[in-house]
Amino acid sequence: MANENENIKIVKDATCTFCGCVCDDMELHVDLDEKRITKAKNACVLGRAWFAEHTIEDAPAAMIDGKEVTIEEAIEEAAQTLVKAKFPITYGLSDTTSEAQREAVAITDYIKGNIDTTTSVCHGPSGLAFQGVGESTSTLGEVKNRADLVIYWGGNPAESHPRHFGRYAVTPKGMFTPNGKKDRTVVLVDVRKTKSAGVADILIRPKPGKDFEILWALRALVKGNKLSANEGEWFWGVNIEEETGVSLETLTDLAERMKNCRFGVLFFGMGLTMTRGRHFNSGALLALATDLNKYTHFVAKPVRGHGNVTGADNVVAWQTGYPFGVNFSRGYPRFNPGEFTTVDTLSNGDADAALIIASDPGSNFPKKAIDHLKNIPVITLDTKSTVTSKLSHVAFKTATYGINTGGTVYRMDDVSITLRPAFESPFPDDETILKKIKKRVHELTLKKIHPGGASGEAKVAAVNPL
Amino acid sequence: MPLHLKLHTQPEVPLEADCICPDIVQSLKNNEITAMTVFHGNRQVELGEFFECNGSFDGEINIDGDLSNIKHVGASMSFGKITVEGNIGLHTGAGMRGGEIIIEGNASDWLAAEMQGGKIVVKGNAGHMTGSGYRGSAIGMQGGEIIVHGNVKNETGHVMRRGLIAVGGDSGDFTGVNMLAGTIIVLGRMGIRTGAGMKRGSIISFNKAKLLPTFSRNCEYQPSFIKFYVSYLEKNGFSIDSSYLNNSFERWSGDSVELNRGEILLSTNKSK
Numbered sequence: 206m207a208n209e210n211e212n213i214k215i216v217k218d219a220t221c222t223f224c225g226c227v228c229d230d231m232e233l234h235v236d237l238d239e240k241r242i243t244k245a246k247n248a249c250v251l252g253r254a255w256f257a258e259h260t261i262e263d264a265p266a267a268m269i270d271g272k273e274v275t276i277e278e279a280i281e282e283a284a285q286t287l288v289k290a291k292f293p294i295t296y297g298l299s300d301t302t303s304e305a306q307r308e309a310v311a312i313t314d315y316i317k318g319n320i321d322t323t324t325s326v327c328h329g330p331s332g333l334a335f336q337g338v339g340e341s342t343s344t345l346g347e348v349k350n351r352a353d354l355v356i357y358w359g360g361n362p363a364e365s366h367p368r369h370f371g372r373y374a375v376t377p378k379g380m381f382t383p384n385g386k387k388d389r390t391v392v393l394v395d396v397r398k399t400k401s402a403g404v405a406d407i408l409i410r411p412k413p414g415k416d417f418e419i420l421w422a423l424r425a426l427v428k429g430n431k432l433s434a435n436e437g438e439w440f441w442g443v444n445i446e447e448e449t450g451v452s453l454e455t456l457t458d459l460a461e462r463m464k465n466c467r468f469g470v471l472f473f474g475m476g477l478t479m480t481r482g483r484h485f486n487s488g489a490l491l492a493l494a495t496d497l498n499k500y501t502h503f504v505a506k507p508v509r510g511h512g513n514v515t516g517a518d519n520v521v522a523w524q525t526g527y528p529f530g531v532n533f534s535r536g537y538p539r540f541n542p543g544e545f546t547t548v549d550t551l552s553n554g555d556a557d558a559a560l561i562i563a564s565d566p567g568s569n570f571p572k573k574a575i576d577h578l579k580n581i582p583v584i585t586l587d588t589k590s591t592v593t594s595k596l597s598h599v600a601f602k603t604a605t606y607g608i609n610t611g612g613t614v615y616r617m618d619d620v621s622i623t624l625r626p627a628f629e630s631p632f633p634d635d636e637t638i639l640k641k642i643k644k645r646v647h648e649l650t651l652k653k654i655h656p657g658g659a660s661g662e663a664k665v666a667a668v669n670p671l
Numbered sequence: 672m673p674l675h676l677k678l679h680t681q682p683e684v685p686l687e688a689d690c691i692c693p694d695i696v697q698s699l700k701n702n703e704i705t706a707m708t709v710f711h712g713n714r715q716v717e718l719g720e721f722f723e724c725n726g727s728f729d730g731e732i733n734i735d736g737d738l739s740n741i742k743h744v745g746a747s748m749s750f751g752k753i754t755v756e757g758n759i760g761l762h763t764g765a766g767m768r769g770g771e772i773i774i775e776g777n778a779s780d781w782l783a784a785e786m787q788g789g790k791i792v793v794k795g796n797a798g799h800m801t802g803s804g805y806r807g808s809a810i811g812m813q814g815g816e817i818i819v820h821g822n823v824k825n826e827t828g829h830v831m832r833r834g835l836i837a838v839g840g841d842s843g844d845f846t847g848v849n850m851l852a853g854t855i856i857v858l859g860r861m862g863i864r865t866g867a868g869m870k871r872g873s874i875i876s877f878n879k880a881k882l883l884p885t886f887s888r889n890c891e892y893q894p895s896f897i898k899f900y901v902s903y904l905e906k907n908g909f910s911i912d913s914s915y916l917n918n919s920f921e922r923w924s925g926d927s928v929e930l931n932r933g934e935i936l937l938s939t940n941k942s943k
Contacts, residue, residue, distance in 0.1 A: 290712075291683065291684045291711060291712030291713055291714055292684035292685070292712035292713065293713075316713070317713030318713070333806055336806060336807045337806075337807070417864060417867070418864075418883065418884065421867065421883050421884065421885055421928065422884050422885070424885070424928045425884065425885045425927055425928055428927075428928060430885065430927045430928070431887070431927075432884040432885070433882075433884055433885070433886060433887040433888065445884055481844070481863075482844065482845075482864065485845060485848065485864070485867065492868075492928075496928075533713070534687075534710060534712055534713040535687070535710055535713075540806060540807070541805070541806065542806060543780060543799065543800070544761060544780070544781075553685075555684055555685050556684075557683065557684055557712070
């Protein structure tokens with residue numbers, strides 16, 4: 206420590222909410238005078254940056270059209286906007302607590318809106334595939350203790366989830382993997398040679414966009430079927446190696462390794478879900494894992510990005526029955542990705558108001574969607590000033606989950622983890638704001654249903670004083 | 672004289688008008704028809720706020736205007752006829768059991784999704800998921816005919832169980848994916864991964880196609896039933912080069928990771 210007189214608090218077993226690994230073994234050194242984290246022991250390079258950059262900024266807690274207002278005024282305006290809308294959409298939710306996500310679902314239900322999470326632009330296709338094919342699953346703890354064949358497909362965890370190798374899947378010593386990495390075979394399937402390639406015992410580099418063909422060929426090889434591609438008949442005019450960039454020998458070897466391992470795991474990333482074929486790519490991989498269970502134990506897990514995106518899927522599925530892309534406009538939940546997912550509701554010009562929570566679609570959506578977002582009233586809740594918050598009608602600045610506020614998040618293997626906040630923020634958290642918006646929205650919708658009658662505004666106000 | 676509905680006000684947000692269906696309008700007077708409930712986003716409003724209603728229902732409904740933002744027209748209909756003089760939005764004819772829908776313009780996604788019977792003719796193009804199942808459904812189209820003169824996009828006939836889909840133009844990727852049975856005919860070119868995971872059923876194309884390595888070639892032959900299909904499609908307004916009639920077809924069977932009872936027939940001596 207640089208200065209012994211500093212007011213330092215040490216938070217043990219704190220949780221990093223930057224990525225889907227949700228590592229809960231952090232030791233945070235917090236400078237309470239300056240309200241910042243000075244040291245994050247055990248954190249990876251991404252975690253250290255996450256903890257270091259979330260300091261308390263001097264900014265208004267609530268703004269309407271760029272002008273500072275009180276939080277109450279902003280809540281009133283947000284509620285009025287949402288209730289007036291005919292097709293309001295709720296989006297984001299992956300970087301906030303599950304408690305806040307629950308409030309967002311309730312608001313969407315009251316306003317008969319459309320709720321979608323960032324899942325729809327990352328592992329949404331996997332969500333469809335789970336529904337279509339099913340998922341053979343496990344926790345990361347089981348992977349650590351049992352897996353002797355670890356396959357990463359279409360991802361670069363060394364740079365996106367730096368502790369995935371060390372904490373869960375490659376090097377840790379487990380109950381049945383006492384020698385750590387020596388007891389495991391690591392396979393990496395990626396179109397590029399990334400930094401993750403260093404840990405791989407076998408590196409497979411297919412041509413881009415050929416994952417489905419390779420997975421399908423592997424399924425056939427696992428089942429002992431012949432591949433017609435190598436019979437030299439009129440076919441693609443090429444054999445499987447020319448088509449996919451992977452030789453039949455490599456695929457046969459991989460299929461044999463998969464069948465003969467004790468516990469295999471397929472981790473798949475967005476290289477699979479966001480390339481041509483999308484949910485069928487994920488579906489092919491999940492079907493391969495299912496097929497392999499005829500021979501050995503095999504599981505497939507998506508490697509999730511945002512800290513609580515898994516929680517968003519879990520909460521939305523728990524409350525509505527569907528994980529993302531859910532519409533309430535007829536009063537009951539309907540699920541239809543492609544129609545009710547946010548890129549579509551914005552690009553088609555359907556949405557007429559948006560509630561964006563802890564996400565920045567303004568900087569990463571297609572241009573058509575952003576153009577529409579600029580034309581409708583947007584309400585944002587974010588810890589930082591973003592492109593989306595700048596174009597917002599109502600913008601709330603909130604406390605950071607895991608640093609300033611407690612709550613629950615879900616790790617990428619659907620294990621829930623409780624947060625230990627490091628220091629207090631002057632800004633309210635997402636849950637508090639959303640609860641207030643929910644209450645006001647509920648009052649306004651009841652008022653619409655019972656205008657002026659005995660069960661009208663007065664009665665509601667008596668039950669729920671603001 | 673058919674019932675004539677004319678769109679006079681373009682909805683601001685999508686309009687769900689599943690009441691535009693012969694089963695519902697058959698017993699209603701015109702003023703009752705304009706008072707039918709439609710969903711304008713999350714608001715329940717009367718059909719008359721958007722449509723002008725003339726004529727009287729004699730088994731046929733005629734709809735006019737740019738209907739690309741109108742969803743669920745003719746959903747679950749069981750008889751009668753709907754003619755659409757333009758483009759139409761999502762879910763047209765979804766789950767229909769009988770009757771006929773004729774679309775002069777383009778149709779959008781989920782055209783005739785989970786259709787059980789009847790006939791849909793699209794003079795323009797159709798979107799994704801034509802004649803497919805909804806997400807999570809094990810079975811899609813279970814009967815009837817979909818005839819598209821233009822192109823269709825991805826996942827045409829996804830988990831199809833029975834019936835006919837005929838496409839005059841090209842189809843996108845995953846044509847007939849996870850198909851259980853039924854027939855898909857594509858006169859143009861098919862995208863990649865045709866018939867992936869198909870159990871049974873026939874996919875017929877008059878062009879070459881890239882197939883998955885899990886399909887195996889059986890033989891080259893001249894299936895006589897193709898002639899019946901060709902003459903039926905010509906009756907429906909398709910113009911098919913007569914040389915196709917005597918073409919031989921490559922028969923491929925698959926998908927070997929599933930039942931391997933499906934067939935893909937690809938015309939041999941003609942490619943566009």
